[in-house]
Amino acid sequence: MGSKFVDFAVYVALLIVLLGLINMTFNLHRFAFIGEFLILLVLMLIALIVVVGMRNEFAWSWKLLKVFFALAFLDMLLVYLLSPSMPGMFLAFLFAAVAGFFIALFNVSPKKEAAQVKKTYKPGKYIASSTGTKFHAPKCYWAKKVKKENAVWFNSKEDAKKMGYKADDCVK
Ligand SMILES: [Zn+2]
Structure with missing residues (x-):
């Protein structure tokens, strides 16, 4: 898997998850809506930091990405329990969160290897x-x-x- 493709897949998953959460949030009733809206803002902030981190190829951005998808997954479950509407769409959003999490999980190892290659660089005999x-x-x-x-x-x-x-x- 090329790195460009992985990045693209991550951006798509991020977008689907965020749009899904926004959609689900606006279906909530007033009290739950306020709480969920705040959680949504935090998740969007994390997503923004992740994208900036990925653009600059910081290693931590992939760790944060896993955290993001895990949190988004839990948040979706919470929202669904508060307002169990549209199970089909809910499952699609949930799937995007799980897919994003696993992309982030498996993409961590090749980046680590690249860092180790740099470490064993030999400037002498x-x-x-x-x-x-x-x-x-x-x-x-x-x-x-x-x-x-x-x-x-x-x-x-x-x-x-x-x-x-x-x-x-x-x-x-
Ligand atoms: Zn020796």
Whole structure:
């Protein structure tokens, strides 16, 4: 699934869910209407933040998206219990909320992988920690334990040794 398509599917689901909730809200009686209208405003605000987050490709926007669809789902159930009208439309809106939730759920993993690829980017042949005494091949277990902010990279064993580091067993 291409990212553009996923984004589009999410926007469609967001729109259907919001329109559905608006439609359901305006079928409510006065007292329930005021309460539901406030919930609707909050959901719209969350949706707006999600869309802005997605446009800027922030990782948190997908987490917030899951929250949005989960809340929308619960809210729809609530509204339906308050005013059980038009079960067909209600089910369609509910389906959009569930579909949106699962799109958000499954889209989180590929984005995480992309972030990990960036983390293993190697700006040198050997790595040491500024707080440690040994230098390692990047594949070494200990190399992966080196914190990003402490990482020191070398292009040769000689460079590392000059800086006072000793070769770990992982360095051939
Ligand atoms: Zn090592």
